[in-house]
Amino acid sequence: MTVKQNYHSIDVSQILTTAQKEKDEGRRCIQICCTTTDDGIDVMYSYRDFNGFSGVENFVVHGLSKGDEIPSIQEFFPSQFPFENEAHDLFGINVTNMKLDFEGNFYKLGEDAPMTVISTEQLKRKERAKKIAAAMKAKQQKQNAQQSPVAKKETSSPTQQSPGTNNKSSSEKKGE
Amino acid sequence: MSKPSKSPWVIHYDASSCNGCDIEVLSALTPGFDLERFGVINTGDPKHADVFLVTGGVNTQNISVIQQIYDQMLEPKVVIACGACACSGGVFHSCYNLIGGVDKAIPVDVYVPGCAVHPTQLIDGFIKGLEILDKKAALMSSKKKNKQISQSSGVQAIPSPEAAEHKENSLNQETPVQKEETKRGA
Amino acid sequence: MGKRSVIPFGPQHPVLPEPVHLDLAVEDEKVVKAIPQIGFIHRGLEKLTETHDYQNYVYVAERICGICSFGHSLGYCETIEQMMDVDVPMRAQKIRVMLHEISRIQSHLLWLGLTADAFGFESLFMHVWRLRENVLDIFEMTTGGRVILSINKVGGLVRDISDDVLSQVESKLVSLKDEYQQIEKTFLSNSSVKSRTVGVGVISHDQAENLGMVGPFARASHVNNDVRCLGIGGYRLLSDFVPILDTTGDCYGRIRVRCKEVVQSIDIALEMIRSLSSGSVSVDVKGPIPDGAQAVNLLEQPRGECFYYSLGNGTQYLERMRMRTPSSENLAGMVAALQGCDLADVNMIILTIDPCISCTER
Structure with missing residues (x-):
């Protein structure tokens, strides 16, 4: 079974309201992840429910740059302090109003924001x-x-096969 | 004459290891491979230890810690780098936060490769380390004897030609960093 | 009011196998606040996706941590398999679950030994580690390695395990269970163990939920967060899985949860061996990862829920690989558990969290 997951794009201004909403609905933040992409730094917040499982909800803020500011969600989820400090040390994102703020000394690195290189x-x-x-x-x-148009009916649509579809095991039978 | 290799005490420090080599170091000290039957005790105090076992590579945060522990240990002392990461950085040698193997921080006497290092390899490397420890202890006590003779008589001791030759040979063998590699046995 | 002073704890400390530094603000003998300082093991291996393609990266992933090594290689492979829509053969899935449960046994036995050493019961530490050698022998006879197994690959397993070897593994597990139950009795009913652990480092159910704690650390406070219940990957093949929960929330409760999980894991591993059928153990996975493909995966490691996220960019090299390990999530819980405790109990409390600092820092 693959893990049920949804991805939503949000704005920097929606980070706190999303965190409040997810907490009110009984979900907890399980991690914060930054990715350096061609269009800037993406910050992804993942939420999951306490009891039962309806899937992992991922909220992504796109296109940030080194030095940009985002608000801390530690008031709702204190367990996220390592990831917010990491976002600062490894990606150069400034997280404001952190309850536990290591001020750049979470990892004492030899270089600045190495994951953006x-x-x-x-x-x-x-x-x-x-x-x-x-x-x-x-x-x-x-x-x-x-x-x-006639030939189109006879030939099946030659869509580009994703690499994955060639990898199914032919010996795999259901209900084994 | 008592030898430190008769019952060497060990201090173990995890520099930036994944823990694989650390748990194999502990396995070497527990009943599976049992180094304790040779009088080896794992101590937490650098001043009680003869052998410094280091696992994992060196990064900017732990280089000073390794150097401090090494400086606190009393002579004669031996450093054994356990595992591929301690020897040269291992699979992480190109990581941005890793400076390299333990020899970037302190002089290393024995390198024991492996990922994770097997306890039998470690015991092999440990025995080679003990030979070096004995040589260092003998050199220390001969230096001490010469110093005592010259202090008591007020005259500088002139060694006989044979003694001078032996001392020169042992000094040539005893380079500041004596490297010995234990190849992974069959 | 007593005088407040700050005591530095670590990074080199006899009770902790790993370096972590804590600044303990104490008043007389009570800890008022504990601030952790980590970063001694940070290597920056998430960036190695640029130099190792997705097939080779499994060798880096399994070296995040030597204790949770198999779990990380399993979680990584499952994430990539999800992303590329790969169907892993049934035999490989069952063997993976078997090896993962044996890895959990090995991790809990390691932890039980270190805990016994922390409260001064050295002979118990030696007995537990003697038992643990049997588990490492199982790893050596099935995969060739004791700690780093290198048997997972994207698409299944690198090699099959013969039925001969599997029957030896089965008999070893059965004899391990009998020997282990004697040790379990000592842990759970010895008065000196109880006096050191009952009522120490208590975390309530609500506190555990608010702090987002995971793993046996939280299950001792009756928070049911065991990812094995969700039936992800090979775990959907378990016939009947009930997570082990405790209500006390103290160090003794955490010891009890882990002790019982060892027996449960032995039973799961035996169930997997006995229900194995013949078949292949891998499929070939070729080709680059589609641009923009992403996947999230969850796995119940010995220390708790582990989160994996990967993002592809059209090449053989991943754009991003993120592994959020359970110990990072438990750091806030550790800081809360240390508040108000006696200075002499600091070792015990830190160990009952089962911190894996190399996992936290990567």
Whole structure:
């Protein structure tokens, strides 16, 4: 069984109201995660219920930069202090009004915000993958345009198969 | 003459280890492999210890801690780097927060590789460490004897040619960092 | 009013195998406040996704922590398998659950030994670790490693375990159960153990929920948060799983929960071995991860709920791999449990949380 999960995009101004709402509905924050993407730093808050399980709700704030400020949710969920301090030390995000604030000394690092530094190899790989994906998409569109409406009925839709669908075990039987 | 290798006490510190090597160090001291039958005791006090077992690599936060423990230990002392991370950083050597192996902080006498280090490898490395400990102890006591002779007679002792040659050989063997690698046995 | 002073505890301390520093503000012999300082083990391995592709990263993931090693490799592989929609064969799923439960036994026995050492019962520590060697022998005969097993891969297992070896494992587990039950009696009914642990470091049910505590630490305060109940991955194959809860919320309750979990894990591992059927143990997983694919996974490790999140970017290298380990979530609970305790009980309370600092810092 895969874990039931939902992703929602929110704004910086909605962080506290979301935290209050989730707490009132009986859920708890289980982690805060930052990711450095091409469009800036994303901060993801994950919530889960206390009793029973209806899925993991993930609220993502997109496009922050180093030095931006976000409010702390430690007043609702004191257990999140390590992740907020980590967000500051590793990503350079300033978290305001923290109850337990290590002021940059949570991890005494040799460099500043190391997780925002992307290596040149990784950037090159991503560029190459994007070019390949764009070329394949263009090829697909060309093939679709060339096919006549009659021929389209006979051939099944040649959608690009995700790598995962080739990986199902042929020997797998249900109800074993 | 009493030798420190007869019952060496050990102090163990986890630098930035994943715990794998630490629990194997503890396994070497408990009934499975039982180093305690050789008189080895795990102490928490650096001034009681002869052997310093370090696991894990060195980062900016723990380099001063390792150096402080090493400085507090009394001579003669031996440092054994347990596990791949302590030898050179292991699988994490390219991480942003890792400086390298333990030899970036203090001089190391024995390197024991492995991920995690097997207790039998550790015992092998430990015995090599004890040989080095005995040599250091012998050198210390011969230096002390020469100093006592010169102080009591007021004359500087002139060693015989044979003694001078032996001292020169032992000094040449005893370089500040004597590295010995124990290869993983079959 | 007594005089307040600050006592530094750690990072090098005989009772803790790992470095953690605490500043204990004490008044006479009572701890008024405890501020943790971690960072001695921080290596920054989440960034290694840039140098290790998703198939190789499993070797980094299992070295986050030597005690929870198999759990991390299992959680990581399940996350990638979810993201790439991989169907792992049934035999591999059952063997994974079996090895994970044996890993839980190994972790709890380790912890029980260290706890006995912390309250001065050294001979009990030696007996428990002697028993633990049997579990490590099981690992060595099935996977070749004692601590770092390296048997998980994305798509299943690296190699199968023969029926011959499995029957040896079964008999070892059965004899372990008999020997263990004698030790369990000492832990739970010895008067000197009780005098050191009953009523020490109490956390109530409401406090545990508000502080977001996880694992046996919280289950001792009657918070049911065992992820094995959710039936994720191979755990949906368990016939009947009831989490072990206690109501006292003190150190003795935490010892009791873990003692009983050892027996429960032996039973689960035996159930998995006895219900194994033949089949393959892996599928080939090839190709890059789709751009923008993401997955969240939960796993009940020996210390509690562990959260995994991964994000793909169209290449063979992950954009992000996040592992939120149970000990990070329990830090707030640890600070709360230390408030108001006696200075002499600090060791005991820190150990009953079962901190795994290398997991917290990664």
